[in-house]
Amino acid sequence: MPESLRPRSAPPAAEPSAAPPAARLPEPSPRDRARPGALRVEGLALDAQGRRLVDIDHLALPAGGVTMVMGQNGAGKSLFLRLIHGLIAPSHGWISWGEVPCGPATRATQALVFQKPVLLRRSVAANVDFVLKARGLSRAARRERCAEMLARVGLEAHARQPARLLSGGEQQRLALARALAIRPQVLLLDEATASLDPASVLAIERIVTEAAEAGTKVIFITHDIGQARRLADDVAFLHRGRIAEHRPAAQFFLGPQSESALAYLEGRILL
Amino acid sequence: MQDFGAAFGLAFHLIATGNDNLVEIVLLSLKVSFSALTLSCLIGLPLGAFLVVRPFWGRGVVVAVLNAMMGLPPVVIGLLVYLSLSRAGPMGWLGLLYTPTAMIIAQTLLIAPIVAALARQVLEGLYTEYDEQFRSFGISRLRAAAALIVDGRYGLVTVALAGFGRAVAEVGAVIIVGGNIDHLTRVMTTAIALETSKGDLGMALALGIILMSIALGVNLAAGGLRAMAERQAYA
């Protein structure tokens, strides 16, 4: 798989949308568009085995705040996240962050917490230390940051334990601590609280909110409607690889306009 | 000609009393094979990790060649090393033929491909799991390779033990380049061959028992390590 997405042509200008205007967020101002958290996607498509798994004609996310991504199982949420992080190359299309094409440079300012946490076969502390070392932090700075991050997710007592012996929820918390440790400008979360107990969910949500308030752009996939309501500034709803709807959270939860999002919120399955 | 029972009796007597000759041969064997193993790991582990993290044109061919080299007959390697180290050979001026160093070189050539090929297999599985996370971290390939070796350490110890087992039990290469010289290049396998042909079955059997115990010990150690790794969820 190619290391990065290399654009072959200049990005096409944002086209006026074909969908009803209310289903779209207003386009960000030019100043916002240059911020590192401002995602812009044009004509994005991902094909595999003759299926179009992701098909996003146009999407522009605000440079800050929390964007919640929702949609049924298999809608293409995880693929979308990996595409915009530059881990997989799209079949077509253009992705940029703050007008910088998606690639190793943008990825370096971002952190992704995978749906299934990938932990190194080392101690809890060593997992956090690993990313900090890769970023060239000094030993003293690493130790301090590591302790700070573990305390933030409530794992300080487990620092010396093998990471893979943590419970599922603890593993997710460690993955989040490791992601936040590099102080990313963009935090990408793929169902990061899916197996946490209610108190831990709230604790993680508080951390995420704090990060967003400090200027980190958060893009958060969830199936937890309550969580989406609590965190979202805007909601992007994916249905069969397409953005069915992208609106400010208040409007979205007041009454989604797309049939698929309505069905999802009502707990119906729309095929 | 001694009978079977008498040979066993003599063998245990030699081992129990710590016969000087026996000890000398065993120690040289271990020294040569451990040196070869160390060199093989220094070459084979980074090579195996590099082949995993660094895609390049023709990597499949390199891997196939490496896998084929795992089955190289020791005598052929012995012959090649002999030709290079013999007086007329390109490295004849080093005067290494019939020294333990020559035996270390031959055994290294024998097991480095094994260590590299098996390490690649072990680390490949690990890398499929880590690949995306590593790319998300944005770490260099060098750091990724090093991290794979560290995280694959328990699997790699098993690889190293397999290489050691092959080196210490091998006879064809060391007899050609070492010459089985008493007190100088005589190791367990070459001594067993010699003592058997001389009819000194007690000595041969004593060495054989020790060789088998080493093989058994190595395998028990590998199994123990694997169990420990699994307990700690490091496997």
Ligand SMILES: Nc1ncnc2c1ncn2[C@@H]1O[C@H](COP(=O)(O)OP(=O)(O)OP(=O)(O)O)[C@@H](O)[C@H]1O
């Ligand atoms: N490498 C691949 N090759 C073919 N199909 C794939 C591949 N990866 C994912 N898919 C398919 O693409 C679709 C979207 O997958 P994705 O993981 O993005 O779903 P998701 O929206 O994250 O679902 P969930 O809520 O269950 O996590 C699924 O139908 C999946 O089977």
Ligand SMILES: [Mg+2]
């Ligand atoms: Mg998913």
